[in-house]
Amino acid sequence: LIILLGLHVAGAVKHEFAAEDGVLKKMLPGLFGKPATPPTARGYVRAFGTAIIAFALIAIIPIAGSGQSSSATPQTDEAVAPADETIEANWDVVYDTSEIRFTGMYDGAEFTGTFDDWSADVEFHPEALDESRVLVTVQTATADAGKKLYNDSLKGPEWFDTTTYPDAQISLSNFSETDTGYSADAAISLKSELITVPLDFTLEIDGDTAMLAGKAVMSRKAFNLGQDSDPSGSWVGDEITISVTGTATRK
Template sequence: MHAPSSNRYTAVAILLHWAIAGLILFMIWLGWNMEDNEARFQLHKSIGIAILFLSVARVMWRWLNPPPPLPDDMTAWEKRLSHAVHIGFYALMIGLPLLGWLLVSTSKFQVSTVLFGTVSWPHLPFTEGMRGGVVHEIVEFLHSKGAWVLIVLLGLHVAGAIKHEVAAEQGVFKRMIPGLFGRAHAPGPARGYVTAFGAALLLFAIIAAVPLMKSAPPAPAGPGATGAVPAETGNWEIDPATSEIAFSGTYQNKPFSGTFERWDANVLFDPEDLEGSAVEVKVYPATARTGTKLYDDTLQGGEWFDTNTFQSVKVSLLNFAASPDGGYTAEASLLVKDTAVNVPFDFSLIIEGDSATFEGTATLSRKALNLGQQSDPGADWVADEVTVTVKGTATRKE
């Protein structure tokens, strides 16, 4: 039985090594197999950010817990090459995710980033003027070629480890895979758990908090509550508990749907006086909810509803007329950001005493409303037509 001939890495260093290695290998495959696949693109970004912060923790852990010295049987040039490969690895493990982050931030297609479908991740600041320009092209080149450099370094790293395991007396595998390729001396007491992981987690939390600190539209009292629209002019009170404004469409030929959680409405309607009837609605697009956080974040972006600049969408219903089928039609005038359009709105209305039940639909064009026209002007991803459905109940005011 041979005594251990070298020291192994700490358990944390070993765990970080293999976790990052596994993620890198998966990222290499994912980078070559994510074209026109939004889910894989989001996963690529999510794993990239995970590698970034795991690498930050690993660098700090390495600083607080220096690795064991290289085996004595390595020559001077082999040690220099090993150190150079490790430096290159650390530079790329941090540099490539940062380049990817900058690549997304400078793209003319401003696609939101939601880490693992849960955490909204901001674009890098001060990149608005770089979008779609030469900086983006340079970053794209560096990110792409950097991946190939990483593959070369990975090959050198594996080849060197195998060479020293097969040809050298001491070997290196047991330092990073204890027990499988022989025994190595246990490392000294580890230190810096809180410092290494706490710093990485704190940095992550600060950046992740940026989207939460963006200005949000003022919260109205709730759905159906009249605020900016004078309530005294309406003769119907919409019940927010049983009413909704919903929307639906297709994304990559798959249906999606959602609702606006907050809106204000003032209804003045009389079947006997259609000419004097009018409805005014303010919809708060920052409250759009689809059940998919990526969609919710994207809808708030600058090329969509731009909720940091425009807090509401204004809708007016005028020119009411009775339909042959017993329902009604109206002209819906919408003001979305700086774009105004008029579309027909068909609805049914049943009045029983002082209670009313209504349901109506309108078909809107993203192109006409200038929504998502920078990244998807040809409706290759999101269909141009979006259906808006309004339904609910109302009570006549006294």
């Protein structure tokens, strides 16, 4: 969310120093003091399509068909953390043609970014979905929203807190076929939270090459992201969509 708030800082600086209207104080009270009156609520802004970070892990799954993004309410898990799983990978991700992207809404406008450093272990069996699983690890400090101010903000304690939590993990399991492709449970371990959300995706397999596209939706509130600056989602929408596109080759 800090990244999103950063999107608004440029315009706020002009008003903060050219006129004493306290725009920055309204947007970032922790840094510039509190405004005389609370900021006007902008309503609940929703992002299209939740890994952030965690969902980035999805980009590694080879699956066929056409999938839809699901916005089911995330559930807190007491399950075994993703790092404890053993994956017998049978697909190699082609990182040069694969991407994990996060998208949300800030003050009515869309914002987006990608993670530059992530890895995935993929064990996927089209004929044995119950034996399929994927483990993705994302280096959260590599989030790139296009501007240094936003990127630096995302690394801070209120957001990804990359000093304390340098990576996020996502474990995909319970794969099933749907009318449009596939679905899986994505257990996302981000900061101190472990939450499961649905991931819908499509996959096309041509010989030993698989091409996939998927989406998942996560709540920043559920992962305690940006809750000091904007807990109500007045400026930054609560829902963040993680979109993954990628290519993998059979081992």
